[in-house]
Amino acid sequence: MATNAWRSYERFLHSIEILRPVEAVFAFVSDPRQLPQWQAAIQEVRMTPDGPPAVGTRVTQVLSFLGVKLEPTAEITALEPNRSFSFKGASGKLSVEGTSRFEATGEGTRLSSTFQMEPGGLFKVAGPVFASQLKKQGEADLQRLKALLEAQT
Numbered sequence: 001m002a003t004n005a006w007r008s009y010e011r012f013l014h015s016i017e018i019l020r021p022v023e024a025v026f027a028f029v030s031d032p033r034q035l036p037q038w039q040a041a042i043q044e045v046r047m048t049p050d051g052p053p054a055v056g057t058r059v060t061q062v063l064s065f066l067g068v069k070l071e072p073t074a075e076i077t078a079l080e081p082n083r084s085f086s087f088k089g090a091s092g093k094l095s096v097e098g099t100s101r102f103e104a105t106g107e108g109t110r111l112s113s114t115f116q117m118e119p120g121g122l123f124k125v126a127g128p129v130f131a132s133q134l135k136k137q138g139e140a141d142l143q144r145l146k147a148l149l150e151a152q153t
Helices: 022-029 032-038 121-125 127-150
Strands: 010-018 042-048 058-065 068-070 073-080 084-091 094-104 109-118
Touching (some): 010 127, 022 094, 022 127, 032 042, 032 058, 073 094, 109 127
Antiparallel strands (some): 010 109, 058 068, 084 094
């Protein structure tokens, strides 16, 4: 039986090929301080401790999504240079975890990111709209990232 009901979680997978070496893509994408340059919703990022990202680094983002200001905090839970990094975090009733993987290709780097979110409160009520907007924004953000990094050649 098909249903359009909002699940208790939503999973997103985004993938893109970037014509830059895996080391350059990983260095940029795994550094949360770069997020405002390519993720449209993010206005500011604060890291604790300050310095290079590492397992245990806490990252607070100031962002606006669907007109709602959020300040989620996430923690880097895994970091394997030039291969992958993972994080887990929450903002009120919205929790998220994700992993980004980096793979060298003949032409550059394949970046594949998986995010799982559990919306609560307003976001749970607006489930289908929330999921649709999040998917569109994620795809647009990756296109911005691709253009930004490929312009650095």
